[in-house]
Amino acid sequence: MSNYIPTIGIEVHVELKTNSKIFSSSKNGYGMGANTLTNVIDLGYPGTLPTVNEEVINIAIKAATVLHCKIRKMMHFDRKNYFYPDNSKNYQITQSRTPIGYDGYIEIELNGTKKMIEIEEIHIEEDTCKSAHRKNITLLDFNRAGVPLIEIVTKPCIASAEEAKLYIEKLRETLLYANISDCKIEEGSMRCDANVSLRKEESDPYGTKVEIKNIGSISNVKLSIEKEIIRQQKLYENHETFQEQTRRFDSKLNDTVLMRIKETGNDYRYFPEPDIPYLYLTDEQIEEVQKTIPILPDERRKLYEERKMSKVNIEKLIAHPELSDFLNQYLETSIDFQIASNLLLGDISSYLNKENKLLKETKLTKEKFTEIVEKTSNRTLTSKNIKELLTDILEKDQTISELIKEKNISNITDDHILKEIIQQVLENNPESVKDYLDGHDRALKYLMGQIMKETKGSADPLLATTILKEELSLKK
Amino acid sequence: MSKYLDKSIIELNELLKTKKITPLDLVEEAFTKIEQEKELNAFITLNKEEALKEAKELENLEVDNLLFGIPIAIKDNILTKDLRTTCASHMLENFIPIYDATVIEKIKEKHMIIIGKTNMDEFAMGSSSRTSYFGAPHNPWNKEKISGGSSGGSAVAISARLLPLALGSDTGGSIRQPASYCGIVGMKPTYGRISRYGVVAFASSLDQVGPMTRNVYENALLLNSLVGRDEKDLTSSKKEPEDFTRKIGQDICKMKIAIPNYFMSDIVTEEIRDKIKEVIQLLEQKGAIVDYVDIAYLENAVTLYQIIAMGEASSNLARFDGIRYGHSKENPKDIDDVYYGSREEGFGEEVKRRIMVGSYILSGDNAKKYYDKALSIRSDIRTSFLKTFEEYDLIIGPTTTTTAYDLTEPTDPVKTFFDDVLVIPVNMAGLPGLNIPVAFSKEQMPIGLHIIGKPFDESTIYQLASFIEKELNLNLNPKGSDEDE
Numbered sequence: 001m002s003n004y005i006p007t008i009g010i011e012v013h014v015e016l017k018t019n020s021k022i023f024s025s026s027k028n029g030y031g032m033g034a035n036t037l038t039n040v041i042d043l044g045y046p047g048t049l050p051t052v053n054e055e056v057i058n059i060a061i062k063a064a065t066v067l068h069c070k071i072r073k074m075m076h077f078d079r080k081n082y083f084y085p086d087n088s089k090n091y092q093i094t095q096s097r098t099p100i101g102y103d104g105y106i107e108i109e110l111n112g113t114k115k116m117i118e119i120e121e122i123h124i125e126e127d128t129c130k131s132a133h134r135k136n137i138t139l140l141d142f143n144r145a146g147v148p149l150i151e152i153v154t155k156p157c158i159a160s161a162e163e164a165k166l167y168i169e170k171l172r173e174t175l176l177y178a179n180i181s182d183c184k185i186e187e188g189s190m191r192c193d194a195n196v197s198l199r200k201e202e203s204d205p206y207g208t209k210v211e212i213k214n215i216g217s218i219s220n221v222k223l224s225i226e227k228e229i230i231r232q233q234k235l236y237e238n239h240e241t242f243q244e245q246t247r248r249f250d251s252k253l254n255d256t257v258l259m260r261i262k263e264t265g266n267d268y269r270y271f272p273e274p275d276i277p278y279l280y281l282t283d284e285q286i287e288e289v290q291k292t293i294p295i296l297p298d299e300r301r302k303l304y305e306e307r308k309m310s311k312v313n314i315e316k317l318i319a320h321p322e323l324s325d326f327l328n329q330y331l332e333t334s335i336d337f338q339i340a341s342n343l344l345l346g347d348i349s350s351y352l353n354k355e356n357k358l359l360k361e362t363k364l365t366k367e368k369f370t371e372i373v374e375k376t377s378n379r380t381l382t383s384k385n386i387k388e389l390l391t392d393i394l395e396k397d398q399t400i401s402e403l404i405k406e407k408n409i410s411n412i413t414d415d416h417i418l419k420e421i422i423q424q425v426l427e428n429n430p431e432s433v434k435d436y437l438d439g440h441d442r443a444l445k446y447l448m449g450q451i452m453k454e455t456k457g458s459a460d461p462l463l464a465t466t467i468l469k470e471e472l473s474l475k476k
Numbered sequence: 477m478s479k480y481l482d483k484s485i486i487e488l489n490e491l492l493k494t495k496k497i498t499p500l501d502l503v504e505e506a507f508t509k510i511e512q513e514k515e516l517n518a519f520i521t522l523n524k525e526e527a528l529k530e531a532k533e534l535e536n537l538e539v540d541n542l543l544f545g546i547p548i549a550i551k552d553n554i555l556t557k558d559l560r561t562t563c564a565s566h567m568l569e570n571f572i573p574i575y576d577a578t579v580i581e582k583i584k585e586k587h588m589i590i591i592g593k594t595n596m597d598e599f600a601m602g603s604s605s606r607t608s609y610f611g612a613p614h615n616p617w618n619k620e621k622i623s624g625g626s627s628g629g630s631a632v633a634i635s636a637r638l639l640p641l642a643l644g645s646d647t648g649g650s651i652r653q654p655a656s657y658c659g660i661v662g663m664k665p666t667y668g669r670i671s672r673y674g675v676v677a678f679a680s681s682l683d684q685v686g687p688m689t690r691n692v693y694e695n696a697l698l699l700n701s702l703v704g705r706d707e708k709d710l711t712s713s714k715k716e717p718e719d720f721t722r723k724i725g726q727d728i729c730k731m732k733i734a735i736p737n738y739f740m741s742d743i744v745t746e747e748i749r750d751k752i753k754e755v756i757q758l759l760e761q762k763g764a765i766v767d768y769v770d771i772a773y774l775e776n777a778v779t780l781y782q783i784i785a786m787g788e789a790s791s792n793l794a795r796f797d798g799i800r801y802g803h804s805k806e807n808p809k810d811i812d813d814v815y816y817g818s819r820e821e822g823f824g825e826e827v828k829r830r831i832m833v834g835s836y837i838l839s840g841d842n843a844k845k846y847y848d849k850a851l852s853i854r855s856d857i858r859t860s861f862l863k864t865f866e867e868y869d870l871i872i873g874p875t876t877t878t879t880a881y882d883l884t885e886p887t888d889p890v891k892t893f894f895d896d897v898l899v900i901p902v903n904m905a906g907l908p909g910l911n912i913p914v915a916f917s918k919e920q921m922p923i924g925l926h927i928i929g930k931p932f933d934e935s936t937i938y939q940l941a942s943f944i945e946k947e948l949n950l951n952l953n954p955k956g957s958d959e960d961e
Contacts, residue, residue, distance in 0.1 A: 046555065046561075046676045047555045047577060049673050049710070049711075050710070051708060081790075081791050083815055085799060088800065089795045090794035091794055267840055269838035269839055270838075271787060271847050274788055275680050
């Protein structure tokens with residue numbers, strides 16, 4: 001593998017989260033009855049004309065911004081002409097000559113080294129309808145026809161399958177965070193195509209290009225590119241030539257499979273869409289949209305690192321935008337982010353998973369969370385207390401203090417009380433005391449267990465350990 | 477024979493308001509006349525049952541506007557809900573639309589009564605209406621002659637006095653040229669004046685609906701009811717509706733009028749040029765200032781038109797594929813057979829020719845070589861028109877190079893475009909243009925004057941047109957005087 005250099009470029013289509021379609025007022029939805037979200041425009045009825053959904057333009061501005069693209073202020077749409085049953089007008093309205101965004105990048109980190117993946121362009125277009133093949137007929141569902149898409153095209157600057165995977169992951173995370181798309185690869189709201197070619201030297205022209213279409217998952221992005229590189233390399237080593245072609249990844253065969261040979265010079269007869277006048281974006285509109293962009297993952301990573309959160313927690317939190325957003329309310333406060341993230345990723349996450357709820361659907365307020373983080377930091381509440389209280393905290397309106405009172409939780413943080421209990425435990429367990437003094441550390445654990453049993457778990461473990469050791473040393 | 481329909485709209489309105497007649501009288505008379513003049517082949521589909529029903533319903537309503545209860549004919553490329561719309565094509569022979577075009581909604585709002593759908597060139601492609609799948613309409617002035625096209629049926633219906641109002645559409649002269657051949661008033665408004673929503677697209681950047689009527693005032697009146705921004709058509713103008721009749725009757729003294737030399741060159745028959753010169757003399761006598769001018773690129777307009785119109789048409793007509801509506805080949809072998817078979821059977825010769833040429837024009841590098849170039853020269857044409865309008869109020873010339881020719885004259889697909897050489901530049905520049913009959917040839921065929929205005933200045937066109945109409949006072953009824961019946 002070492003003697004060939006792969007060149008990879010990636011095209012990603014994502015469906016935008018809008019209320020209505022891009023060129024008609026039909027609802028943009030998923031999983032509805034076939035052809036229920038359609039109108040005469042989506043069906044390409046004679047005489048119909050497209051209108052432009054402003055929401056789509058705004059989301060595309062957002063996408064261009066988060067991918068560090070330049071934004072084109074004067075643009076138009078183009079028609080891409082081709083006959084296919086999923087294409088109701090037999091042309092697709094897209095942007096060929098004036099993509100809304102261009103010259104952007106995404107930063108990935110590979111083995112500790114940062115690399116820019118350059119983005120050639122982002123353009124806006126309409127989705128096609130969905131076809132389902134049944135024996136010798138094809139069924140068409142136009143619910144998807146006219147759903148807004150943006151296509152994000154990289155330059156051929158990706159050097160390995162691993163880089164490709166990291167790029168897709170980073171892209172997905174960014175688009176999710178900016179609320180551009182739900183990026184569900186399984187539902188088709190994010191679709192990846194990879195162009196792969198090999199050459200011997202950097203100075204050689206690019207090799208014959210193979211497109212892997214519609215890769216079904218992020219892990220398959222890596223796998224399919226790896227397999228395709230191996231396949232092409234073997235061909236070159238055997239001095240076999242091949243034509244430009246489109247392949248797909250078959251996860252059962254664990255390899256790419258030929259779909260079709262590319263015909264020379266695909267002729268889409270592009271021309272400017274005469275039904276839609278030029279669009280002019282103003283600086284105000286662009287700024288207005290940019291104001292709505294939330295803090296992006298990389299910025300969050302930096303902020304959390306500064307607040308001494310563990311790497312594990314940072315990544316887990318980034319993977320849960322809602323929790324991360326919740327925590328960001330405290331960026332201006334001095335709460336302990338490590339403890340706060342532990343609480344969010346631990347007991348609170350388990351509760352949410354179990355109840356299948358979103359955080360915003362619980363009764364957790366900013367104030368209540370501050371209180372539990374603080375009480376955990378100063379050990380007023382133990383993790384056991386939290387477990388006991390959490391359901392009520394998340395389901396009831398009462399304050400934390402009220403709940404503590406109601407649950408009758410009185411933590412033994414008082415040295416004297418704890419000391420008395422510990423002395424009692426030692427008296428009751430002379431064998432273990434002897435074991436400990438003989439050098440068997442195991443005995444310490446047993447004694448701690450007895451203390452917890454005695455206090456019904458309400459003893460602060462750190463404090464209890466300290467006192468226990470003190471008391472034991474007195475017995476030497 | 478004619479009882480009411482030869483009367484002016486104002487007279488009819490008075491009769492309706494005073495309940496001396498009902499809309500049903502007008503509708504029944506229209507259908508009687510259409511039946512009598514069946515051989516003119518002006519209509520493809522009649523809306524008889526529905527029109528009679530509507531007329532009866534109107535009896536209970538207040539006569540709230542001048543067009544209330546007036547019969548109107550609609551060119552068959554404008555979608556009418558539940559009323560067959562064929563575009564004069566086998567492809568849409570059985571096509572019943574499920575929605576109304578925006579202009580149809582407006583017509584229904586004013587309670588005009590739709591009598592039927594008029595004959596035309598197939599998908600508006602042609603200049604003599606002879607490409608119609610339903611056979612060509614005949615010119616009421618001489619039934620051996622063409623009506624012109626593509627809005628031939630609408631022009632014939634008005635000329636033969638079958639009814640007072642009609643809609644046409646004009647992509648490269650398709651309202652003005654048949655209006656000239658048939659001796660009626662036809663206006664192509666400024667591009668964007670009237671919504672195109674629900675008008676089957678031929679060339680999107682050129683198509684425009686317009687009124688076709690017996691006289692200037694009624695033309696302006698009908699235009700009043702058609703215009704306005706339509707949120708469903710992004711190319712429709714945001715201009716507020718206005719009263720296009722407001723300048724009618726005003727003096728034309730000191731009006732500055734330009735005549736492009738090209739329009740009076742030997743591409744036009746001597747007979748027509750002489751008649752136009754008589755009009756010019758008249759205008760000068762009445763105090764207008766008339767100058768001959770040069771307008772750059774006029775002679776390129778037809779070529780540019782062919783590129784742009786056919787390029788756009790090849791894409792617009794791609795949706796007729798036999799899958800969702802329209803003609804579909806029976807028992808197709810596979811999807812390609814659905815496409816090739818349905819389109820082979822459904823489209824006529826001229827439509828196929830234009831789709832092929834248009835596809836070629838947009839293919840590969842040709843798009844840049846031809847289409848882009850044409851768009852750029854097109855904007856130069858507009859600029860040179862606008863430059864002329866810096867000094868002149870209106871531009872005039874003959875509407876056509878000849879009068880209507882014989883139906884039997886062979887069709888030359890290239891020569892056909894040159895029937896429209898004088899009207900096409902106006903579409904290329906997106907300007908308003910109107911035909912008004914000003915004379916008759918030795919053969920007693922109508923000759924029309926073409927009046928071109930500044931963008932959105934239709935009202936000044938009407939001012940001049942109505943002045944000429946009044947001065948000339950021609951008898952434009954092919955069967956004799958309107959009042960003679």
